[in-house]
Amino acid sequence: KQEVTQIPAALSVPEGENLVLNCSFTDSAIYNLQWFRQDPGKGLTSLLLIQSSQREQTSGRLNASLDKSSGRSTLYIAASQPGDSATYLCAVQASNTGKLIFGQGTTLQVKP
């Protein structure tokens, strides 16, 4: 059974720091991996999608990598800003039904 884990559960950094969020999954047979952002009381906003054949994706200050063989993905945030404060969730699609299996998220606080 596929399980997704995100460490740490919470992270607090000063503004301007570069940071890395971690996501691990137990079964390397995935179709894709997606990173989301969630603000309190809101829905999920898709940040990056990495297909199983890809190693990384970039969008602005965000860079996500995927290593299927080790069951790991990282989300790199460059030059963090207070507006980046949110919960970040990773999810894997482990079957051809589109179903996502989520980690429990990392709550990030960026202090001005």
Next chain:
Amino acid sequence: DGGITQSPKYLFRKEGQNVTLSCEQNLNHDAMYWYRQDPGQGLRLIYYSQIVNDFQKGDIAEGYSVSREKKESFPLTVTSAQKNPTAFYLCASTPFRTGSYNEQFFGPGTRLTVL
């Protein structure tokens, strides 16, 4: 504007009452999903539908029912059989292209509280 809408934003249910949560998308996406989010437990899949008039149970389907009569609509009914329905409910959709499902998009959510 294309997107996914959910209504209502807040919903209160009395004991023994059935309530229906609405989810509509105008993205022409093929598949739609309902997730439940509880504090400290992440998102869990309730039901999903890949085509009209067909749907499948997810991991926590007991006490819930759905229908998919139109491609753009996937309502979720929380029945009185669901013993702990207080949670944040999220609807999502995704297109099916080049033989697989792609990026999944989410609605703004409905917060259900049992009185």
